[in-house]
Amino acid sequence: MFAYLVKRLLQAIAVMLAISLIAFAIQGNLGDPLRELLGQSVSEEVRQQLREDLGLNDPFLVQYWRFLGSALQGDLGTSYFFKEPALEVILKKLPATMELVFGATIIIIGLSVPLGIYTAIRPNSILSRAIMAISIIGISIPVFLTAILMIYFFSVELGWMPSFGRGETVHIIGSWDTNFLTVDGWAHIIMPSIALSSIMLPMFIRLIRAEMMEVMQSEYVRFARAKGIAPGRIYFVHALKNTLLPVITVGGVQIGTMVAYTILTETVFSWPGMGSMFLEAVNRVDTPLIVAYLIVVGFIFVVTNTIVDLIYGLVNPTVKLARMGA
Amino acid sequence: MTLLSVRDLTVKFGTRGTPVTALHGISFDVARGERVGVVGESGAGKSITGFALMNLLSRPGYIDSGEILFEGKDVTKMSDREIRRLRGNRMAMIFQDPMVTLNPVLTIGQQMIETLRAHRRLSYDDARQISLVKLKEVYIPSPEARLDQYPHELSGGMRQRIVIAIALLLDPQLIIADEPTTALDVTIQADIMELLLEMCRSNMVGLMLITHDLGVVSQVTERTLVMYAGRIIESGKTRAIINDPQHPYTQGLINALPQQTPPGTRLRQIPGSMPTLSTMPPGCPFNPRCELATDVCRARMPEITQFGEVQVACHEVKRLHAELAELEGAQ
Numbered sequence A: 001m002f003a004y005l006v007k008r009l010l011q012a013i014a015v016m017l018a019i020s021l022i023a024f025a026i027q028g029n030l031g032d033p034l035r036e037l038l039g040q041s042v043s044e045e046v047r048q049q050l051r052e053d054l055g056l057n058d059p060f061l062v063q064y065w066r067f068l069g070s071a072l073q074g075d076l077g078t079s080y081f082f083k084e085p086a087l088e089v090i091l092k093k094l095p096a097t098m099e100l101v102f103g104a105t106i107i108i109i110g111l112s113v114p115l116g117i118y119t120a121i122r123p124n125s126i127l128s129r130a131i132m133a134i135s136i137i138g139i140s141i142p143v144f145l146t147a148i149l150m151i152y153f154f155s156v157e158l159g160w161m162p163s164f165g166r167g168e169t170v171h172i173i174g175s176w177d178t179n180f181l182t183v184d185g186w187a188h189i190i191m192p193s194i195a196l197s198s199i200m201l202p203m204f205i206r207l208i209r210a211e212m213m214e215v216m217q218s219e220y221v222r223f224a225r226a227k228g229i230a231p232g233r234i235y236f237v238h239a240l241k242n243t244l245l246p247v248i249t250v251g252g253v254q255i256g257t258m259v260a261y262t263i264l265t266e267t268v269f270s271w272p273g274m275g276s277m278f279l280e281a282v283n284r285v286d287t288p289l290i291v292a293y294l295i296v297v298g299f300i301f302v303v304t305n306t307i308v309d310l311i312y313g314l315v316n317p318t319v320k321l322a323r324m325g326a
Numbered sequence B: 001m002t003l004l005s006v007r008d009l010t011v012k013f014g015t016r017g018t019p020v021t022a023l024h025g026i027s028f029d030v031a032r033g034e035r036v037g038v039v040g041e042s043g044a045g046k047s048i049t050g051f052a053l054m055n056l057l058s059r060p061g062y063i064d065s066g067e068i069l070f071e072g073k074d075v076t077k078m079s080d081r082e083i084r085r086l087r088g089n090r091m092a093m094i095f096q097d098p099m100v101t102l103n104p105v106l107t108i109g110q111q112m113i114e115t116l117r118a119h120r121r122l123s124y125d126d127a128r129q130i131s132l133v134k135l136k137e138v139y140i141p142s143p144e145a146r147l148d149q150y151p152h153e154l155s156g157g158m159r160q161r162i163v164i165a166i167a168l169l170l171d172p173q174l175i176i177a178d179e180p181t182t183a184l185d186v187t188i189q190a191d192i193m194e195l196l197l198e199m200c201r202s203n204m205v206g207l208m209l210i211t212h213d214l215g216v217v218s219q220v221t222e223r224t225l226v227m228y229a230g231r232i233i234e235s236g237k238t239r240a241i242i243n244d245p246q247h248p249y250t251q252g253l254i255n256a257l258p259q260q261t262p263p264g265t266r267l268r269q270i271p272g273s274m275p276t277l278s279t280m281p282p283g284c285p286f287n288p289r290c291e292l293a294t295d296v297c298r299a300r301m302p303e304i305t306q307f308g309e310v311q312v313a314c315h316e317v318k319r320l321h322a323e324l325a326e327l328e329g330a331q
């Protein structure tokens, strides 16, 4: 168990190093920091002097090493636009984004498991065919289009739903305000969450369906039937756990990917999260903020994947053995 | 007393268009406590027969016609609930590969206890106790610990013993064992087969043993069915079939045994291969490979006829017996 943990942790660190290297390399290629700091009217000598002072003439790896050192102390540079530490700017926006991702995750898990199972065990029913047809449409329509269509129908035409912002939120702790404690907050988060889940949800339904159908063909399910086990128990005890094991692994990666999809969703719904912030930062060439965003998102990605792997190890009995051997 | 009586059982596979026939109206009986071997080349329909008895054919296979009378009731006419009460309870099955028979995410205990509780009103603890007793009966070392282990923690031989224990849990009347040792290490095949035989003998359980191995059939079973291309072409007392096979196919099978071949010479395989379901020749399905085949064989399927202790479906055997009878009559 301990060896497995250490191994998993080392992997996570390696991935974070790679991400930081890439982010840092991008920083060097996005505009000239001196122009941001000094403006146009400074002489060439002063510029050179400042370059030397800031260490911008040092070899790439030396600069990267310095960047890494301050990053480890939580210093990811200062946003040109906000004139605040980039990490702080992002952390303020983080709760809004995470609540959105959470909402979408709940929708995905809550619907994909029952629908995936249903379409697997009743593949020929009319309802299953309808679900599969709709899921194809869901996968093929881009997130921003789903979002715009929803705004058009439910906000503009019908006037049922608010179309932008977070609405009324309740302060919890630090920079965390939540949508989930007021009716208005719920009304505001529903459409963005649906939009954000609109590609993952159909993908998960199809994934669970395919896995479940394969498991239902397995010898151990046939043996369970030969033992006289009732269908309900076969579906939910014998088949479901085996179905969800591979889904957990894919799911972890996808939740990470969803953080990236928030850029589009947040922009369309003017959701004040770090996704829309990132797009603004790109427009303003706010390099430190862009780099900090990449590192934070990479970090979230690595953490969710590690947690998912650990959960997988806990629920899958065959992994335990490998772990003890490790 | 008859336990199982199969009459004209026809199984088809309903692929797109016209369905193909996998079992052509086979008939046979199993008496209480009787051990019957089912032999034949790969694809002869042995497994299909076994699964059909429990109505466990996987799609697109289905029972087209015929009767399966088990303890006097027709399995083919039972409701799902009735047949579920039969499975694992009155009729149990042992599969070929113990590595994939047990569910990888459930403990041995869970898989045994659920079987008991599917058929009997038992508390969890009582069911666990019965499971423990059965594990001891099949000589599982430290059975208490095994109950909480997962299948992957056990060897193939151990797993097959557990599958046998599961099959025996509810004291069934019939066990259908589909090549129960083929997937195991050769060194333990004999042990497992011996265990199965011992269990069936001591509990008076009927056994349908599906196998390729005629040696095993002669040691374990009292009666044998020889299958070819979805038909039973010869059946009768195992001793009679092994010592005096009638059908040219059965003779071919027995001649191909290593014991029948002098050391240093090639095994005498039957030339050619069995027709597939979609390339079935007219007449007797064995005729393209049969040295004795005549025009009648190529035109008409022979009916099953009783000759002494065995039943054979072969035109030539029938003709020979008729000639023999004529000679005797003339004397």
Ligand SMILES: Nc1ncnc2c1ncn2[C@@H]1O[C@H](COP(=O)(O)OP(=O)(O)OP(=O)(O)O)[C@@H](O)[C@H]1O
Pocket: B013, B022, B040, B041, B042, B043, B044, B045, B046, B047, B048, B049, B058, B059, B060, B061, B276, B277
């Ligand atoms: N799902 C299926 N669809 C179509 N044909 C099938 C299917 N399953 C089996 N068959 C066919 O039915 C015939 C009998 O198969 P069966 O599995 O009973 O053979 P077997 O005698 O058990 O062979 P083996 O010794 O290889 O186990 C074979 O010709 C096989 O191709």
Ligand SMILES: [Mg+2]
Pocket: B046, B047, B048, B178
């Ligand atoms: Mg078979």
